[in-house]
Amino acid sequence: MxxxxxxxxxxxxxxxxxxxxxxxxxxxxxxxxxxxxxxxxxxxxxxxxxxxxxxxxxxxxxxxxxxxxxxxxxxxxxxxxxxxxxxxxxxxxxxxxxxxxxxxxxxKQKKGFYDFYQDFIDTYTLRTRNGLITTKRPSDSTIAHHQSVLTGLESYATNTRRPISFSTIDETFYQGFCEYLANERGLFDNSISNYIKSLKTFMKWSQEKGLHQNLQYLRFHRNKKDGETIALTESELRTLRDMDFNDNLRIDLTRDRHLLQTFTALRYDDLIKLRPHHFDESAGVIRFSTQKTEQDVVIPIIPPLKALLAKYPSRTFEWVSNVKQNLYLKELGQLAGLNAKVTIRRSRLGERVEIERPKHELLTTHVARRTYVTLSATYGVQDAAIGAVLGHAPVSIQDIHYKKFEEATLVPMFCTAWEKF
Structure with a gap:
Protein backbone atom coordinates (compact mmCIF):
# COMPACT_ATOMS: atom_id res chain seq x y z
CA MET A 1 0.00 0.00 0.00
CA LYS A 108 -24.68 11.54 7.14
CA GLN A 109 -25.41 8.28 5.37
CA LYS A 110 -29.02 8.48 6.58
CA LYS A 111 -29.43 11.58 4.43
CA GLY A 112 -29.74 11.35 0.68
CA PHE A 113 -28.35 13.24 -2.30
CA TYR A 114 -31.24 15.71 -2.36
CA ASP A 115 -30.94 16.38 1.38
CA PHE A 116 -27.30 17.33 0.96
CA TYR A 117 -28.13 19.50 -2.06
CA GLN A 118 -30.62 21.38 0.13
CA ASP A 119 -27.96 21.73 2.83
CA PHE A 120 -25.67 23.19 0.18
CA ILE A 121 -28.34 25.70 -0.88
CA ASP A 122 -29.03 26.69 2.73
CA THR A 123 -25.41 27.05 3.88
CA TYR A 124 -23.09 27.57 0.89
CA THR A 125 -20.87 30.65 1.05
CA LEU A 126 -18.94 32.27 -1.76
CA ARG A 127 -15.24 31.99 -2.47
CA THR A 128 -12.94 34.80 -3.53
CA ARG A 129 -11.43 34.71 -7.02
CA ASN A 130 -8.34 33.16 -5.37
CA GLY A 131 -10.36 30.33 -3.86
CA LEU A 132 -10.63 31.54 -0.25
CA ILE A 133 -13.89 30.70 1.50
CA THR A 134 -15.83 33.72 2.76
CA THR A 135 -18.90 34.21 4.95
CA LYS A 136 -20.76 35.95 2.12
CA ARG A 137 -23.87 34.20 0.85
CA PRO A 138 -24.78 34.13 -2.86
CA SER A 139 -27.37 36.58 -4.19
CA ASP A 140 -31.06 35.78 -3.81
CA SER A 141 -31.34 35.04 -7.52
CA THR A 142 -28.39 32.62 -7.37
CA ILE A 143 -29.90 30.81 -4.41
CA ALA A 144 -33.21 30.62 -6.28
CA HIS A 145 -31.36 29.19 -9.29
CA HIS A 146 -29.72 26.48 -7.15
CA GLN A 147 -33.20 25.63 -5.85
CA SER A 148 -34.46 25.35 -9.45
CA VAL A 149 -31.58 23.00 -10.29
CA LEU A 150 -32.47 20.77 -7.32
CA THR A 151 -36.09 20.70 -8.51
CA GLY A 152 -34.88 19.86 -12.02
CA LEU A 153 -32.76 16.97 -10.74
CA GLU A 154 -35.68 15.54 -8.77
CA SER A 155 -37.97 15.91 -11.78
CA TYR A 156 -35.41 14.24 -14.05
CA ALA A 157 -35.04 11.28 -11.70
CA THR A 158 -38.82 10.87 -11.41
CA ASN A 159 -39.62 11.20 -15.10
CA THR A 160 -36.76 9.01 -16.33
CA ARG A 161 -36.94 6.55 -13.41
CA ARG A 162 -33.21 6.97 -12.88
CA PRO A 163 -32.39 7.44 -9.18
CA ILE A 164 -29.67 9.97 -8.44
CA SER A 165 -26.91 9.49 -5.88
CA PHE A 166 -23.33 10.68 -5.64
CA SER A 167 -22.13 7.52 -7.36
CA THR A 168 -24.48 7.92 -10.37
CA ILE A 169 -23.13 11.36 -11.33
CA ASP A 170 -21.22 10.17 -14.38
CA GLU A 171 -21.07 10.70 -18.15
CA THR A 172 -24.29 8.74 -18.72
CA PHE A 173 -26.13 10.91 -16.19
CA TYR A 174 -24.65 14.07 -17.71
CA GLN A 175 -25.86 13.25 -21.22
CA GLY A 176 -29.28 12.15 -20.01
CA PHE A 177 -29.79 15.21 -17.81
CA CYS A 178 -28.77 17.63 -20.59
CA GLU A 179 -31.13 15.92 -23.03
CA TYR A 180 -33.95 16.06 -20.49
CA LEU A 181 -33.43 19.78 -19.88
CA ALA A 182 -33.38 20.46 -23.61
CA ASN A 183 -36.19 18.20 -24.80
CA GLU A 184 -38.57 18.14 -21.82
CA ARG A 185 -37.93 21.52 -20.20
CA GLY A 186 -37.20 23.38 -23.45
CA LEU A 187 -33.96 24.94 -22.20
CA PHE A 188 -31.23 26.23 -24.47
CA ASP A 189 -27.54 25.43 -24.10
CA ASN A 190 -26.65 28.57 -22.15
CA SER A 191 -29.36 27.78 -19.57
CA ILE A 192 -28.32 24.13 -19.42
CA SER A 193 -24.77 25.36 -18.83
CA ASN A 194 -25.96 27.23 -15.73
CA TYR A 195 -27.60 24.04 -14.42
CA ILE A 196 -24.32 22.15 -14.88
CA LYS A 197 -22.42 24.98 -13.18
CA SER A 198 -24.66 24.68 -10.11
CA LEU A 199 -24.29 20.89 -10.06
CA LYS A 200 -20.49 21.08 -10.33
CA THR A 201 -20.35 23.64 -7.52
CA PHE A 202 -22.41 21.33 -5.32
CA MET A 203 -20.31 18.27 -6.19
CA LYS A 204 -17.12 20.16 -5.31
CA TRP A 205 -18.66 21.39 -2.03
CA SER A 206 -19.84 17.90 -1.07
CA GLN A 207 -16.52 16.32 -2.07
CA GLU A 208 -14.62 18.67 0.23
CA LYS A 209 -16.97 17.66 3.06
CA GLY A 210 -16.06 14.02 2.53
CA LEU A 211 -19.50 13.00 1.24
CA HIS A 212 -18.11 11.31 -1.88
CA GLN A 213 -14.95 10.77 -3.92
CA ASN A 214 -16.58 10.77 -7.36
CA LEU A 215 -14.56 13.10 -9.61
CA GLN A 216 -16.34 12.37 -12.90
CA TYR A 217 -18.23 15.67 -12.62
CA LEU A 218 -14.97 17.47 -13.39
CA ARG A 219 -15.29 16.30 -17.01
CA PHE A 220 -18.77 17.76 -17.49
CA HIS A 221 -18.60 20.36 -20.27
CA ARG A 222 -20.28 23.72 -19.92
CA ASN A 223 -21.28 25.51 -23.11
CA LYS A 224 -20.73 29.06 -21.87
CA LYS A 225 -21.60 30.69 -25.18
CA ASP A 226 -24.60 32.91 -24.63
CA GLY A 227 -27.40 33.12 -27.12
CA GLU A 228 -28.18 36.36 -28.87
CA THR A 229 -29.74 39.06 -26.71
CA ILE A 230 -31.51 42.23 -27.68
CA ALA A 231 -30.89 45.88 -26.89
CA LEU A 232 -33.32 48.76 -27.05
CA THR A 233 -32.75 51.38 -29.70
CA GLU A 234 -32.33 55.01 -28.81
CA SER A 235 -35.87 55.69 -30.01
CA GLU A 236 -37.36 52.80 -27.99
CA LEU A 237 -35.55 53.88 -24.82
CA ARG A 238 -36.84 57.44 -25.28
CA THR A 239 -40.36 56.08 -25.69
CA LEU A 240 -40.12 54.21 -22.39
CA ARG A 241 -38.72 57.28 -20.67
CA ASP A 242 -41.37 59.66 -21.96
CA MET A 243 -44.51 57.56 -21.46
CA ASP A 244 -46.91 58.66 -18.73
CA PHE A 245 -47.74 55.85 -16.30
CA ASN A 246 -49.08 57.98 -13.45
CA ASP A 247 -52.27 55.90 -13.45
CA ASN A 248 -50.29 52.65 -13.05
CA LEU A 249 -47.80 52.92 -10.18
CA ARG A 250 -46.49 49.34 -10.59
CA ILE A 251 -45.57 49.90 -14.26
CA ASP A 252 -44.23 53.39 -13.49
CA LEU A 253 -41.85 51.93 -10.91
CA THR A 254 -40.92 49.09 -13.28
CA ARG A 255 -40.02 51.65 -15.95
CA ASP A 256 -37.94 53.71 -13.51
CA ARG A 257 -36.06 50.64 -12.28
CA HIS A 258 -35.29 49.68 -15.85
CA LEU A 259 -34.10 53.19 -16.73
CA LEU A 260 -31.98 53.28 -13.56
CA GLN A 261 -30.41 49.95 -14.50
CA THR A 262 -29.85 51.07 -18.08
CA PHE A 263 -28.22 54.35 -17.11
CA THR A 264 -25.97 52.73 -14.46
CA ALA A 265 -25.25 49.46 -16.36
CA LEU A 266 -25.45 47.52 -13.09
CA ARG A 267 -26.53 43.89 -12.98
CA TYR A 268 -29.95 43.66 -11.36
CA ASP A 269 -28.57 41.78 -8.33
CA ASP A 270 -26.20 44.71 -7.80
CA LEU A 271 -28.80 47.36 -8.59
CA ILE A 272 -31.09 46.32 -5.73
CA LYS A 273 -28.17 46.86 -3.33
CA LEU A 274 -27.79 50.48 -4.42
CA ARG A 275 -28.01 52.81 -1.40
CA PRO A 276 -27.75 56.59 -0.91
CA HIS A 277 -24.14 56.38 0.34
CA HIS A 278 -23.06 54.99 -3.05
CA PHE A 279 -23.84 58.34 -4.70
CA ASP A 280 -20.95 60.81 -4.74
CA GLU A 281 -22.87 63.82 -5.97
CA SER A 282 -19.93 66.23 -5.77
CA ALA A 283 -17.83 64.02 -8.07
CA GLY A 284 -20.79 63.16 -10.28
CA VAL A 285 -20.34 59.40 -9.88
CA ILE A 286 -21.70 56.28 -8.22
CA ARG A 287 -19.10 54.21 -6.39
CA PHE A 288 -19.97 50.53 -6.11
CA SER A 289 -18.35 47.12 -5.63
CA THR A 290 -19.86 44.50 -7.92
CA GLN A 291 -20.66 41.08 -6.51
CA LYS A 292 -19.94 38.85 -9.51
CA THR A 293 -16.48 40.15 -10.46
CA GLU A 294 -15.57 41.81 -7.15
CA GLN A 295 -14.60 44.98 -8.99
CA ASP A 296 -14.84 48.48 -7.56
CA VAL A 297 -16.54 50.50 -10.28
CA VAL A 298 -17.05 54.19 -10.82
CA ILE A 299 -20.25 54.92 -12.74
CA PRO A 300 -20.62 58.42 -14.19
CA ILE A 301 -23.95 60.08 -13.45
CA ILE A 302 -24.81 60.76 -17.09
CA PRO A 303 -27.40 63.44 -18.02
CA PRO A 304 -30.42 61.07 -18.43
CA LEU A 305 -29.55 59.42 -15.11
CA LYS A 306 -29.34 62.80 -13.41
CA ALA A 307 -32.78 63.69 -14.79
CA LEU A 308 -34.21 60.40 -13.47
CA LEU A 309 -32.64 60.90 -10.03
CA ALA A 310 -34.43 64.23 -9.70
CA LYS A 311 -37.57 62.12 -9.17
CA TYR A 312 -35.84 60.34 -6.25
CA PRO A 313 -34.10 63.03 -4.17
CA SER A 314 -33.65 60.63 -1.24
CA ARG A 315 -31.83 58.18 -3.54
CA THR A 316 -34.01 55.35 -2.24
CA PHE A 317 -35.93 53.07 -4.60
CA GLU A 318 -38.55 50.34 -4.41
CA TRP A 319 -37.23 46.95 -5.47
CA VAL A 320 -38.86 43.71 -6.54
CA SER A 321 -37.29 40.34 -7.27
CA ASN A 322 -35.53 39.69 -10.57
CA VAL A 323 -38.32 37.30 -11.56
CA LYS A 324 -41.06 39.88 -10.95
CA GLN A 325 -39.10 42.64 -12.70
CA ASN A 326 -38.71 40.45 -15.78
CA LEU A 327 -42.43 39.71 -15.73
CA TYR A 328 -43.38 43.38 -15.37
CA LEU A 329 -40.90 44.43 -18.08
CA LYS A 330 -42.78 42.38 -20.67
CA GLU A 331 -45.98 44.16 -19.72
CA LEU A 332 -44.18 47.51 -19.86
CA GLY A 333 -42.81 46.72 -23.31
CA GLN A 334 -46.23 45.77 -24.59
CA LEU A 335 -47.74 49.02 -23.29
CA ALA A 336 -44.89 50.92 -24.95
CA GLY A 337 -45.65 49.28 -28.30
CA LEU A 338 -42.52 47.16 -28.56
CA ASN A 339 -44.34 44.65 -30.72
CA ALA A 340 -42.07 44.35 -33.75
CA LYS A 341 -41.02 40.76 -34.46
CA VAL A 342 -37.40 40.00 -33.60
CA THR A 343 -35.45 36.90 -34.65
CA ILE A 344 -32.78 35.64 -32.27
CA ARG A 345 -30.52 32.62 -32.58
CA ARG A 346 -29.95 30.15 -29.80
CA SER A 347 -28.32 26.74 -29.45
CA ARG A 348 -29.99 23.58 -28.14
CA LEU A 349 -27.79 20.48 -27.76
CA GLY A 350 -25.40 22.06 -30.26
CA GLU A 351 -28.08 22.71 -32.88
CA ARG A 352 -28.77 26.31 -33.93
CA VAL A 353 -32.39 27.38 -33.43
CA GLU A 354 -34.00 30.56 -34.71
CA ILE A 355 -36.75 32.07 -32.57
CA GLU A 356 -39.13 34.82 -33.64
CA ARG A 357 -40.85 36.78 -30.88
CA PRO A 358 -42.42 40.21 -30.35
CA LYS A 359 -39.69 42.39 -28.86
CA HIS A 360 -41.56 42.99 -25.61
CA GLU A 361 -41.49 39.24 -24.87
CA LEU A 362 -37.68 39.38 -24.92
CA LEU A 363 -37.44 42.35 -22.57
CA THR A 364 -35.55 41.34 -19.40
CA THR A 365 -33.18 42.92 -16.89
CA HIS A 366 -30.23 41.74 -19.04
CA VAL A 367 -31.40 44.08 -21.80
CA ALA A 368 -30.55 47.14 -19.69
CA ARG A 369 -26.78 46.51 -19.67
CA ARG A 370 -26.85 45.53 -23.33
CA THR A 371 -28.63 48.80 -24.16
CA TYR A 372 -26.09 50.82 -22.16
CA VAL A 373 -23.20 49.16 -23.99
CA THR A 374 -24.81 49.53 -27.43
CA LEU A 375 -25.74 53.19 -27.05
CA SER A 376 -22.45 54.14 -25.37
CA ALA A 377 -20.55 52.59 -28.29
CA THR A 378 -22.89 54.31 -30.74
CA TYR A 379 -22.11 57.63 -29.05
CA GLY A 380 -18.36 57.00 -29.52
CA VAL A 381 -17.23 55.75 -26.09
CA GLN A 382 -14.18 53.43 -26.15
CA ASP A 383 -14.79 49.73 -25.49
CA ALA A 384 -12.22 49.67 -22.68
CA ALA A 385 -13.93 52.60 -20.96
CA ILE A 386 -17.30 50.84 -21.21
CA GLY A 387 -15.74 47.70 -19.73
CA ALA A 388 -14.38 49.74 -16.82
CA VAL A 389 -17.83 51.05 -15.97
CA LEU A 390 -19.39 47.59 -16.35
CA GLY A 391 -16.90 46.15 -13.89
CA HIS A 392 -15.52 43.53 -16.25
CA ALA A 393 -12.60 41.66 -14.71
CA PRO A 394 -9.28 42.34 -16.51
CA VAL A 395 -8.43 39.60 -19.01
CA SER A 396 -4.87 40.53 -19.94
CA ILE A 397 -1.71 42.08 -18.53
CA GLN A 398 -2.45 45.14 -20.65
CA ASP A 399 -5.87 45.50 -19.06
CA ILE A 400 -4.41 45.16 -15.56
CA HIS A 401 -1.52 47.59 -15.90
CA TYR A 402 -2.28 50.02 -18.69
CA LYS A 403 -5.97 50.40 -19.42
CA LYS A 404 -6.77 52.57 -16.42
CA PHE A 405 -9.34 55.33 -16.55
CA GLU A 406 -9.33 58.12 -14.00
CA GLU A 407 -12.63 59.63 -12.88
CA ALA A 408 -11.56 62.90 -14.41
CA THR A 409 -11.50 61.13 -17.77
CA LEU A 410 -14.51 58.83 -17.42
CA VAL A 411 -17.06 61.38 -16.23
CA PRO A 412 -16.74 63.90 -19.08
CA MET A 413 -16.31 61.09 -21.61
CA PHE A 414 -19.64 59.45 -20.76
CA CYS A 415 -21.54 62.61 -19.90
CA THR A 416 -20.61 64.26 -23.20
CA ALA A 417 -21.47 61.10 -25.13
CA TRP A 418 -24.88 60.66 -23.49
CA GLU A 419 -25.84 64.29 -24.09
CA LYS A 420 -26.81 62.95 -27.53
CA PHE A 421 -29.62 60.90 -25.97
Missing part, protein backbone atom coordinates in the same frame (compact mmCIF):
# COMPACT_ATOMS: atom_id res chain seq x y z
CA UNK A 2 1.16 3.51 -0.82
CA UNK A 3 -0.32 6.32 1.27
CA UNK A 4 0.24 9.92 0.15
CA UNK A 5 -1.07 13.30 1.26
CA UNK A 6 -1.27 16.12 -1.28
CA UNK A 7 -2.67 19.62 -1.70
CA UNK A 8 -5.87 19.52 -3.73
CA UNK A 9 -5.49 23.00 -5.28
CA UNK A 10 -1.81 24.04 -5.10
CA UNK A 11 -2.42 27.30 -6.99
CA UNK A 12 -5.05 28.56 -4.51
CA UNK A 13 -4.35 30.66 -1.45
CA UNK A 14 -5.82 27.90 0.70
CA UNK A 15 -6.72 24.31 -0.15
CA UNK A 16 -7.91 21.04 1.34
CA UNK A 17 -5.21 18.47 2.11
CA UNK A 18 -6.19 15.21 0.39
CA UNK A 19 -5.29 11.58 1.13
CA UNK A 20 -4.46 9.17 -1.69
CA UNK A 21 -4.35 5.41 -0.95
CA UNK A 22 -3.08 3.04 -3.66
CA UNK A 23 -2.99 -0.75 -3.38
CA UNK A 24 -3.32 -3.69 -5.78
CA UNK A 25 -4.58 -1.58 -8.68
CA UNK A 26 -6.98 0.41 -6.50
CA UNK A 27 -6.72 4.16 -5.92
CA UNK A 28 -8.90 5.86 -3.31
CA UNK A 29 -8.98 9.56 -2.52
CA UNK A 30 -10.32 11.25 0.61
CA UNK A 31 -10.53 14.74 2.08
CA UNK A 32 -8.66 14.92 5.40
CA UNK A 33 -10.67 17.85 6.74
CA UNK A 34 -7.51 19.96 6.97
CA UNK A 35 -7.38 23.25 5.09
CA UNK A 36 -3.88 24.61 4.55
CA UNK A 37 -1.93 27.26 2.68
CA UNK A 38 -0.13 25.26 -0.05
CA UNK A 39 3.24 26.82 0.82
CA UNK A 40 2.96 25.32 4.30
CA UNK A 41 2.96 21.75 2.93
CA UNK A 42 6.23 19.89 2.31
CA UNK A 43 5.18 17.25 -0.19
CA UNK A 44 8.54 15.48 -0.40
CA UNK A 45 8.75 14.97 3.37
CA UNK A 46 4.95 14.56 3.68
CA UNK A 47 4.97 17.03 6.56
CA UNK A 48 3.36 20.31 7.49
CA UNK A 49 5.91 23.10 7.76
CA UNK A 50 6.38 24.99 11.03
CA UNK A 51 5.08 28.14 9.33
CA UNK A 52 1.56 26.75 9.78
CA UNK A 53 0.17 28.17 13.07
CA UNK A 54 -1.71 24.87 13.56
CA UNK A 55 1.28 22.73 12.60
CA UNK A 56 1.27 20.58 15.73
CA UNK A 57 -2.45 19.81 15.69
CA UNK A 58 -2.61 19.23 11.93
CA UNK A 59 0.49 17.03 11.88
CA UNK A 60 -0.88 14.94 14.74
CA UNK A 61 -4.07 14.40 12.74
CA UNK A 62 -2.08 13.28 9.68
CA UNK A 63 -0.01 10.91 11.80
CA UNK A 64 -3.18 9.48 13.34
CA UNK A 65 -4.71 9.00 9.89
CA UNK A 66 -1.59 7.23 8.68
CA UNK A 67 -1.61 4.92 11.69
CA UNK A 68 -5.30 4.09 11.38
CA UNK A 69 -5.23 3.40 7.63
CA UNK A 70 -2.10 1.27 7.91
CA UNK A 71 -3.52 -0.84 10.73
CA UNK A 72 -6.85 -1.20 8.90
CA UNK A 73 -5.09 -2.31 5.72
CA UNK A 74 -2.91 -4.84 7.54
CA UNK A 75 -5.88 -6.14 9.52
CA UNK A 76 -7.85 -6.85 6.35
CA UNK A 77 -4.87 -8.72 4.92
CA UNK A 78 -5.10 -6.87 1.60
CA UNK A 79 -1.38 -7.30 1.09
CA UNK A 80 -1.67 -11.06 0.73
CA UNK A 81 -1.60 -12.06 -2.93
CA UNK A 82 -3.30 -15.34 -2.01
CA UNK A 83 -6.39 -13.40 -0.95
CA UNK A 84 -8.74 -12.38 -3.76
CA UNK A 85 -9.79 -8.73 -3.57
CA UNK A 86 -13.52 -8.26 -4.09
CA UNK A 87 -15.51 -5.07 -4.70
CA UNK A 88 -17.13 -5.57 -1.29
CA UNK A 89 -13.69 -5.64 0.34
CA UNK A 90 -12.70 -2.37 -1.28
CA UNK A 91 -16.04 -0.72 -0.43
CA UNK A 92 -15.77 -1.88 3.19
CA UNK A 93 -12.27 -0.44 3.39
CA UNK A 94 -13.42 2.85 1.83
CA UNK A 95 -16.37 3.13 4.21
CA UNK A 96 -14.22 2.53 7.29
CA UNK A 97 -11.71 5.16 6.22
CA UNK A 98 -14.54 7.63 5.58
CA UNK A 99 -16.03 6.73 8.94
CA UNK A 100 -12.73 7.53 10.62
CA UNK A 101 -12.15 10.78 8.74
CA UNK A 102 -15.73 11.92 9.32
CA UNK A 103 -16.97 10.86 12.79
CA UNK A 104 -20.60 11.66 11.89
CA UNK A 105 -20.37 9.64 8.67
CA UNK A 106 -23.04 7.16 9.77
CA UNK A 107 -25.55 9.94 10.46
Missing amino acids: RLTFYVDRPDSQASVLMLNIAFRGQRLRFGTGISIVPAWWNHDKQQIRTSDPLQNANQKRLDAITTYVTELYNGLNFGSRSKALSEDDVESFRTKVLDYLSPDFES
